[in-house]
């Protein structure tokens with residue numbers, strides 16, 4: 036979900052279903068909205084010479100979309116062998132149980148309530164399917180259960196809602212926490228600086244080919260919003276709603292409820308650091 040899809044100055048690329056890297060193919064779900072941008076990106080990931088694939092974020096409970104994902108995998112000569120979730124928001128995870136039924140796969144996620152099958156998923160694990168290697172990276176902040184998946188062979192990282200292809204994301208207070216989110220962005224920056232990651236495969240919006248630039252932009256954006264919120268409080272705006280109306284005046288009003296959650300997360304962070 037995005038809290039600022041309409042941020043001025045943001046490029047508006049288009050999202051199309053199809054291959055994004057040598058190993059990752061996007062199947063765009065038909066659920067566009069202000070919060071989901073073009074819709075949810077459902078990722079089919081596999082080694083080029085393997086007939087086994089991993090699907091990351093089946094998306095909403097939309098039978099047509101879920102069957103389409105299976106069909107696209109089949110057209111690629113692949114059988115879906117495992118389903119992974121970046122986090123539990125319904126636009127990513129609601130269709131997971133039905134998708135698992137269609138494919139006979141297990142579902143692995145950080146949140147035990149989302150799992151189907153015996154195996155969980157935790158930071159630092161390496162998931163291997165048909166020679167494909169995905170490294171699990173903890174990226175809490177958008178939600179407490181948010182994970183990213185590092186695909187080293189393609190120099191790519193699948194970020195779910197932690198980094199979007201357009202605009203910026205929300206910190207879904209109280210489950211999502213700003214301190215965690217900033218740590219997660221720094222973790223992703225280190226992947227781009229130290230581990231050769233150059234491509235972001237986001238949960239919504241277009242693929243980003245300058246991963247480090249995207250992370251730096253997100254860190255700068257968060258610092259800027261935080262300073263704006265701090266100043267707003269110093270100027271007497273006390274409630275989260277007042278701060279939103281003041282600080283997020285440039286953002287479409289349909290996104291204000293999401294912005295309010297981000298503001299609550301920012302107020303909690305500022306209070307926790309004795310800054311307000």
Ligand SMILES: [Zn+2]
Pocket residue numbers: 036122124177196
């Ligand atoms: Zn989300």
